[in-house]
Structures are given as structure tokens and as C-alpha cells.
Amino acid sequence: MSDGVFSVELTPRERVLTALLGRGEPDRVPWLEHDVQHQLQLKLMGRPDFTPGELAAYLGLDGFGFSYPSGVSFDFYPPLMVTRSKVDGVQMIGKGLLTGVDRLNDLNLPDPDRLQIYRQVREWLKAFKGDYAVYARIRSGIAPTYLGMGLEGFSYNLVDNPDFVHEVIHRYSGWTIRVLEHINELDFDFYWLTDDLACNTGPLFSPGVFKEFFLPYLVRVVKAIHKPWILHSDGNLEALLPQLLPLGFQGLHPIDPSGMDIVEMKQKYGDKICLLGNIDLRHTLTRGTLREVKQEVKNRIAQVAPGGRYIITSANSLTNYCKPQNVLAMGRYIKKYGKYPIRI
Numbered sequence: 565m566s567d568g569v570f571s572v573e574l575t576p577r578e579r580v581l582t583a584l585l586g587r588g589e590p591d592r593v594p595w596l597e598h599d600v601q602h603q604l605q606l607k608l609m610g611r612p613d614f615t616p617g618e619l620a621a622y623l624g625l626d627g628f629g630f631s632y633p634s635g636v637s638f639d640f641y642p643p644l645m646v647t648r649s650k651v652d653g654v655q656m657i658g659k660g661l662l663t664g665v666d667r668l669n670d671l672n673l674p675d676p677d678r679l680q681i682y683r684q685v686r687e688w689l690k691a692f693k694g695d696y697a698v699y700a701r702i703r704s705g706i707a708p709t710y711l712g713m714g715l716e717g718f719s720y721n722l723v724d725n726p727d728f729v730h731e732v733i734h735r736y737s738g739w740t741i742r743v744l745e746h747i748n749e750l751d752f753d754f755y756w757l758t759d760d761l762a763c764n765t766g767p768l769f770s771p772g773v774f775k776e777f778f779l780p781y782l783v784r785v786v787k788a789i790h791k792p793w794i795l796h797s798d799g800n801l802e803a804l805l806p807q808l809l810p811l812g813f814q815g816l817h818p819i820d821p822s823g824m825d826i827v828e829m830k831q832k833y834g835d836k837i838c839l840l841g842n843i844d845l846r847h848t849l850t851r852g853t854l855r856e857v858k859q860e861v862k863n864r865i866a867q868v869a870p871g872g873r874y875i876i877t878s879a880n881s882l883t884n885y886c887k888p889q890n891v892l893a894m895g896r897y898i899k900k901y902g903k904y905p906i907r908i
Contacts, residue, residue, distance in 0.1 A: 576626035577753060580697035580875065584754065584792055584814050584838045589872040593865055593902030594626040595895065596697070596840065598756060598796055598817060599881035602633045607888045616692045624895030627697030629756060636688050638752075639701045640743050642673050642736055645712035660714030665728050671712075671735060676742035682750065689751045697753045699794075702743070704785045705736025706759040706778050710768070722773060729777055737781040744788040754792040754814070757785075762799030764822045771803055779807055786811050794840060798880065799823045809836070818842045818880050830868050839868060842879040843894060849878055849886045854893045861897040866908045876902070 574582065574591045582590040605619060606612060616628040616636060631637035645667075647658035661667060689698060709732045710718040721729050747755075761767055767774065786793075794815035795808065800823030801816075816833070817840035819826040826841050833839070841864075843849060848860050861876070868874045876898055882891055901908050 575695035577695055577697040580626050581753060583872055583875050586838065586873050589904040592904060593869045593898060594875045595624060595898050596627050596875050596877055597625060597882050598758070598877065599630045601882065601884045603884040604882055604886055604888065604891070606633055608891065617694050617696060620696055623891065624899055627699060627753070629699030629701060636692070638685065638698065640747060641701065641703055642705070642708055642739050644708055645671060657711060660712045660717055662712040662732060663717060665725065668731065671732070673735065673739045676739055676746070682746045686750055693751060698751070699754050699756050700747050700752045701756045701758055702740055703736070704757060704759050704782045705733050705740060706761065706782065708736045709733045715768070722777065733778065733781045737785050740785050741788040748790040752791060754794060755789060756794045756796055758796045760799065761797040761804060762801050762823065764799055764820070766800050767804050771807065774804055775807060782811065814838055815840050815875065818877055821879050826864070827867050834871060834873055838873045838875060840875045840877045842877065845879045845883065845886070849882070849890045849894065852890060854889065857890050857893045858897050861894055862901050862908050865902050865906060869902065870906050
């Protein structure tokens with residue numbers, strides 16, 4: 565390494581951790597995805613019996629940590645208390661079922677101390693990790709709370725029954741803390757903490773509501789995290805960042821292009837955190853041409869990669885409605901144009 569630039573080829577794990585932990589510029593820009601939905605995995609691989617490493621190698625990903633059609637999963641999510649339906653084959657979240665205090669008894673969370681779960685994951689890590697960066701996906705409990713009540717019901721409860729809101733988030737966050745006691749001992753490289761806090765125009769709730777109802781529980785979850793972690797949220801988070809940044813996350817994902825400008829975020833925060841994002845899903849990866857994929861990948865690398873602390877991703881996750889050929893092209897162009905020092 566010379567002046568923060570690696571002259572030798574790194575393993576995928578080394579590449580990711582170099583970017584995530586701010587250790588300078590890796591050999592090339594790493595590529596991770598928060599999720600690759602199952603139907604897209606099957607379209608890409610043509611069979612269900614592939615390993616996580618085989619999918620990562622085929623695409624060119626530098627790590628993995630989601631679930632697979634084979635049943636392998638690195639998710640540690642509590643159940644959502646919601647109705648569900650399918651629209652065009654995509655599962656959608658419906659109404660919240662936690663309509664009042666009388667429904668608290670319905671909030672039956674799985675036993676977080678069921679050791680068989682962790683033994684199975686340990687075996688999968690041993691079998692599949694190889695040289696890849698591997699992450700576990702977790703939730704702090706924020707999204708399960710407001711989704712379980714429904715946004716309208718949640719809003720009413722903030723005023724009419726705040727103790728109910730506190731009790732639900734207390735149960736969810738406590739469950740995740742117990743889970744972390746176990747997965748901290750497993751061979752994960754980092755966690756991807758997933759709780760949507762915002763929409764395109766700004767946070768789902770005011771900074772004051774966030775501070776009173778959610779931040780104390782999020783702080784407790786973060787204290788139980790003994791590995792690096794990435795914060796995921798859709799939307800425009802800027803109004804909440806003064807409260808979020810002191811939590812000490814290493815990466816922010818996906819810098820939702822419908823709400824935030826990743827170039828501005830690089831200028832403001834690129835010396836403090838790793839940015840993960842954000843190849844467009846509204847058009848480029850879902851309806852765009854290969855030329856458009858090429859141009860956007862080149863632009864994003866040129867804009868955000870210099871200096872390191874950048875991991876390229878889609879603008880959220882690779883969805884079932886992405887064009888497989890565009891996803892494959894994204895991987896090819898990352899490898900072609902993402903070599904350090906960046907010269908595009």
C-alpha cells in the first residue's frame with residue numbers, strides 16, 4: 565500500500581472492510597447489496613440449489629448476508645404484526661394488527677435463546693463464508709413498532725397512549741438485544757441495521773418524536789452491537805442525522821436518490837462515514853439500457869469513490885423486477901471502472 569492505495573488485489577472481505585472502516589482506498593470499489601430478492605436470484609442462477617458464495621461470485625459481489633431460496637438465511641428480524649398481500653407477485657405490507665393495548669398478548673416474539681438457530685447459522689458461515697464479507701441483518705424495533713400499529717394508529721397512540729408505544733418498542737428492542745448476545749459470538753464481519761425512518765420529503769416523524777420515543781431504545785441496541793454496523797433507511801434522513809451520527813455507525817445506506825444527493829453527502833460526511841449507494845432502481849436497473857447502466861456506474865464511481873469510504877450498491881436492494889442483464893452489467897462495469905486510483 566502506498567499513500568492509502570492498495571497495489572495488490574485484496575480479498576472481497578478485505579476490500580469491504582477497508583472501505584467501511586475508513587482505512588484508505590482499497591484496490592477497487594466494493595459492491596454489496598442489502599438484499600437480492602428470491603425471484604431475481606432464481607432468474608440469475610437458473611436453479612435453486614446454489615450457495616451464497618456462488619451467487620456472489622456470479623454477480624461480482626464482495627459479500628452477502630440476506631436470505632436464499634434454499635433456506636439459508638442471515639436475517640435476524642422479529643415478526644411484523646401486519647397483514648400481507650401480493651401485488652404482481654410482490655409481497656406487500658398491509659394493515660397493522662397492534663390496534664391497542666388489548667392486542668399486546670398477540671405480540672409473541674420467537675425465543676431469542678433458541679440455540680439451534682445460531683448453531684445452524686454458524687454451520688452456514690463455516691461452509692460458505694470463504695473470502696467474502698458476511699453480514700447479519702437486524703432491526704432495532706423502530707419499523708416493527710410503527711408498522712405494527714399502522715402509521716395512522718401509531719400517530720394517534722403517540723398522543724393518546726404513549727405508554728403503549730414505549731412498551732411495544734421496548735419489547736422489540738429487547739428481543740434484538742438478546743439476539744445480539746448470541747450473534748456477536750458468530751463470525752460476522754458487520755451488521756446491517758434496517759429500520760426505515762424517512763420518506764422522500766423527510767423523516768416519518770419529527771426529530772422531537774424520534775428523540776423521545778425511539779432514540780433511547782436505539783441507543784440500547786447499539787450498545788449491544790460489538791461489530792461494525794451499517795444503518796439502512798429509505799428517504800431523506802438529513803433532519804435526523806444530528807441524532808443518528810453520534811451512534812457511531814460506520815456506513816449509511818442507501819442515500820436514497822429520491823431524497824438525498826450522494827455527492828453532497830460525500831462532501832459533508834465522507835470523512836466521517838462510509839457511504840453506500842445508489843444506482844437507480846426507478847429506471848436504470850429496472851427499465852434502462854445497458855448503456856445507461858454503464859454511464860450511471862461510471863458517474864457514481866467518479867463522483868463518490870475518490871478518497872475511499874464508498875461501497876457501491878443499488879438504490880435500495882436488487883428487486884425481482886430488476887432486469888437480470890442490467891444487474892450483471894452493473895457488476896461488470898464496477899469491476900472495469902472501479903479500480904483505484906479512480907481515473908474516470
